[in-house]
Amino acid sequence: MAGGRLQIEKLLPVQFLLLVSLVLQITLFLCAGVRRIDNSGGGLRGALLWLAYNSADSVSAFTMTRLWFISNSNHSLATLWAPFLLLHLGGPDNIVAYALQDKQLSLRSLPIVLTRVIVGAYFLYANGDDSGNFVLLASCLMFAVGAAKYGERWWALQKGNLGSIRDSVKKYKSTPMHRHVHPQDIVLKKVNGLDRLDEESHLRRAHSLIDVCKRAIVGSSEREKKDRHMTKMMFYVEYWTLAEMQLSIMYEILYTKAAVIHTWHGYSIRVLSPLAILASLLLYQSRLFDTAVTYVLFVAALSMESISLLNTLGSSWMFAYLTSTRFSWHLLRNQVVSLSRLVTCGRSRYQARRWSGNMGQYNMLHFCTRPDTLLTGRPLLGTLAGLVGLEEFWNRKHFSGTVNLSDHVSIKVCIGQHAQRLNMKAGGLNTLGMVVRPWAMTALSRHNLEEKFKGILGEEFQEGVIILHIATEFFLAECESASPDGDHLVKEIKALSNYMMFLLVERPYMLPGIHQSELYERICDALTKDVSHRPRSICALLRSSFHYHDDPAGYNSRANDSKMLAEKLYHRHKGQEFICETVRLTYSASVAEQLLVYQKDHGPSESLKLLLEVWADMLVYAGNKCSRESHAKKLSSGSELTTIVWLMLELFYQIDYHVHTDDNYGV
Known part of the structure; x- marks a missing residue:
C-alpha cells in the first residue's frame, strides 16, 4: 500500500497537480468569452473550454486529497496550498456554469462545498504549529479568500438558476433601475439619416429593462405597466440591438457570477481579495525547493483577481448598480465608463454583447442530390463515418453551412414589421403574449389567402416547416425570371x-x-x-472525394441538380390525389401551385414578397412558441436568431409600443 502511494507521488507530485489546476483556471479565464457570441461550438477555444471546465474541479479536489499524503517535511506548504485549491474551486468570474443543468443541481453540491472548506480549515488547524507565524498568517488570509470565492461560486449557481429568477420576479415587481434616466443616457448618432442611440445608451437601457427579459425567460405573464420614465427611455431605441444586449446580460446572469458579483458583498470580495493575496505574498518567505511553485500560484492568483476587480469596476453592471442607488454618483459613473474603455484596451466592448449574426443553412434537396457512393464522388470521410456508425452525424455537419444576417438586411426588416403587426393587431397576441393564429396564417390572412392554404401546411409545426421548405424549392424552380429586386428576394427566401x-x-x-x-x-x-447522378470526370470525382464541407451556399452546391429534382417532383405531384406515402410532397406541390397562381395575378415580385413574409411568420412563431428553457440553454452557445426574435416580440408586447416607429429594428 505504501509502495503504491510512493509510486503515485513520483508519477504525479503535488507540485505538478497544483500547476495543472492553475493552468486549467487560466484556460477557463481566457476561453469562457467564446461561448457568448459563437453558436458553432467555438472551435479550438471551445474545445479547450469544455475540457477545462469538466476537469478543473476534479483536478483541484484530487490535489487536495493528495495533500493528505505528502511527507511530513512539506506539511507547512500543505497549509498554504490548500487555500489556493479552494480559490481554484471558486473558479473565474466569467464562467460559473457550462450548461443550464449545472445550476439545476446546485443545491446538491452544497455538502461537497462545505466539506472541502472544512478540509481546508483542518489543514490550518493540523499544520499551523509547524508552519511558522508568517506562513500561518499568510495561509489564513488565503483561506479567507479561497473560502469566500468558493462559497460565492455556489451562491452564484443558486441565484442564477431559473427557479431563483422566477422567485425574484415575483418578489420584486419593479427594480429601482427602471426609475432612472440620466441626461448622459441620451447620446444620439445618425443611422441611415435617422437619430439613434449610441451603443452605450442601448446597453444602459438593456440593464434598466432587464426585468422584462427575466419575466419572459421564466414565462411570467405579468405585463409591464405604462410609465412615462420607461416611455422616455424607449425613444430612439433600436429594438434588435436592445434584444441582443439584453440576451448578453441574461447570459451573464445564467452562466457567470454576475448575479452575485454586482452586489455590495460581491464588490467587497473583489476589492479585498487582491489586497489579501498581496499581503499573503509579502508575509510568505521560504527557501524550500517548492518556493517557485508557491510564488507562481501567488502571482497568478494576484493577477487574475486584479483583472477581475478592473473588469468589475469597468462593467456596465457597475454603472447600473450605481444608478439603482438613491444617490446620483454622476462623477463616479463617468469614471466607470472611462475605466471600461481602458479595460478593453481600445477594442469595441460592445462587440462581445452582440449576436454573431450566423444563421445555419441546410437544404433537403441539396442533401438528397448528394453523391451516395465512391463511384459518384462520395467523400472518403463520409464513407468512413458510415462504417463506424456516424453517418447521421456526418450528414448533419457536412451538408450544413452558415450565412450572416448582415448580408440579408431585408430579413431583419420583414421580421421586425411582422412582429410589430402581431402586437398592434387585435387578436395577434393573447394576454400571455403568445401568437394566437397557427403558423403562417397571420401573413396569409393579410393577403386574403388563409382559406386557400388551410389544411396543407401540416398538423404539426415541424411538419409544416418541411412542407413549406419543399414547396419553396418547387415554387422557385417554376417561378418566372424576376428583376434584380426579385433575385434579391430569392436570396432572402432561401x-x-x-x-x-x-x-x-x-x-x-x-x-x-x-x-x-x-x-x-x-x-x-x-x-x-428520383435522383440520377450525371457522369463525372476522374478529376471531378477526386475533388469530390476529398471535400470536407458541402453546404447549400457553397461552390459545390449542385444548384442545377436540386432545381431539376424540384421541377420533376412538382410536375409529378401537382394535382395528384393524396397518397399516404407521399402526402407531404403533394401538400408541398399544392402550396407551390397556390403561390404560382398568386404570381400570375400579382406578378413575380409580389409573390416573392408574400413567400418571404410567410417565412418570417414561421420564424416569429417558432421563437414565440419555443420553450423558454430552450432559449435559456441556447444562450450558453451564442444564442440563436429565433431567441432574438422571441425577445424582440416580448419587448414590443411588454412596453408601450405606440412610441415606436416602423424602422426601429436596428437595421
Missing part, C-alpha cells in the same frame, strides 16, 4: 427556408412541437429515389 430546416435537423429543441425526425427521413428517402 436563407430563411434553409435556416428553418437547419434548426429542424440540427437543433430541433429550438422549434415548438413534436420532433419529426422519422417524417424527415421518410421524405428524404422518397426524394432520393
Whole structure:
C-alpha cells in the first residue's frame, strides 16, 4: 500500500497537480468569452473550454486529497496550498456554469462545498504549529479568500438558476433601475439619416429593462405597466440591438457570477481579495525547493483577481448598480465608463454583447442530390463515418453551412414589421403574449389567402416547416425570371427556408412541437429515389472525394441538380390525389401551385414578397412558441436568431409600443 502511494507521488507530485489546476483556471479565464457570441461550438477555444471546465474541479479536489499524503517535511506548504485549491474551486468570474443543468443541481453540491472548506480549515488547524507565524498568517488570509470565492461560486449557481429568477420576479415587481434616466443616457448618432442611440445608451437601457427579459425567460405573464420614465427611455431605441444586449446580460446572469458579483458583498470580495493575496505574498518567505511553485500560484492568483476587480469596476453592471442607488454618483459613473474603455484596451466592448449574426443553412434537396457512393464522388470521410456508425452525424455537419444576417438586411426588416403587426393587431397576441393564429396564417390572412392554404401546411409545426421548405424549392424552380429586386428576394427566401430546416435537423429543441425526425427521413428517402447522378470526370470525382464541407451556399452546391429534382417532383405531384406515402410532397406541390397562381395575378415580385413574409411568420412563431428553457440553454452557445426574435416580440408586447416607429429594428 505504501509502495503504491510512493509510486503515485513520483508519477504525479503535488507540485505538478497544483500547476495543472492553475493552468486549467487560466484556460477557463481566457476561453469562457467564446461561448457568448459563437453558436458553432467555438472551435479550438471551445474545445479547450469544455475540457477545462469538466476537469478543473476534479483536478483541484484530487490535489487536495493528495495533500493528505505528502511527507511530513512539506506539511507547512500543505497549509498554504490548500487555500489556493479552494480559490481554484471558486473558479473565474466569467464562467460559473457550462450548461443550464449545472445550476439545476446546485443545491446538491452544497455538502461537497462545505466539506472541502472544512478540509481546508483542518489543514490550518493540523499544520499551523509547524508552519511558522508568517506562513500561518499568510495561509489564513488565503483561506479567507479561497473560502469566500468558493462559497460565492455556489451562491452564484443558486441565484442564477431559473427557479431563483422566477422567485425574484415575483418578489420584486419593479427594480429601482427602471426609475432612472440620466441626461448622459441620451447620446444620439445618425443611422441611415435617422437619430439613434449610441451603443452605450442601448446597453444602459438593456440593464434598466432587464426585468422584462427575466419575466419572459421564466414565462411570467405579468405585463409591464405604462410609465412615462420607461416611455422616455424607449425613444430612439433600436429594438434588435436592445434584444441582443439584453440576451448578453441574461447570459451573464445564467452562466457567470454576475448575479452575485454586482452586489455590495460581491464588490467587497473583489476589492479585498487582491489586497489579501498581496499581503499573503509579502508575509510568505521560504527557501524550500517548492518556493517557485508557491510564488507562481501567488502571482497568478494576484493577477487574475486584479483583472477581475478592473473588469468589475469597468462593467456596465457597475454603472447600473450605481444608478439603482438613491444617490446620483454622476462623477463616479463617468469614471466607470472611462475605466471600461481602458479595460478593453481600445477594442469595441460592445462587440462581445452582440449576436454573431450566423444563421445555419441546410437544404433537403441539396442533401438528397448528394453523391451516395465512391463511384459518384462520395467523400472518403463520409464513407468512413458510415462504417463506424456516424453517418447521421456526418450528414448533419457536412451538408450544413452558415450565412450572416448582415448580408440579408431585408430579413431583419420583414421580421421586425411582422412582429410589430402581431402586437398592434387585435387578436395577434393573447394576454400571455403568445401568437394566437397557427403558423403562417397571420401573413396569409393579410393577403386574403388563409382559406386557400388551410389544411396543407401540416398538423404539426415541424411538419409544416418541411412542407413549406419543399414547396419553396418547387415554387422557385417554376417561378418566372424576376428583376434584380426579385433575385434579391430569392436570396432572402432561401436563407430563411434553409435556416428553418437547419434548426429542424440540427437543433430541433429550438422549434415548438413534436420532433419529426422519422417524417424527415421518410421524405428524404422518397426524394432520393428520383435522383440520377450525371457522369463525372476522374478529376471531378477526386475533388469530390476529398471535400470536407458541402453546404447549400457553397461552390459545390449542385444548384442545377436540386432545381431539376424540384421541377420533376412538382410536375409529378401537382394535382395528384393524396397518397399516404407521399402526402407531404403533394401538400408541398399544392402550396407551390397556390403561390404560382398568386404570381400570375400579382406578378413575380409580389409573390416573392408574400413567400418571404410567410417565412418570417414561421420564424416569429417558432421563437414565440419555443420553450423558454430552450432559449435559456441556447444562450450558453451564442444564442440563436429565433431567441432574438422571441425577445424582440416580448419587448414590443411588454412596453408601450405606440412610441415606436416602423424602422426601429436596428437595421
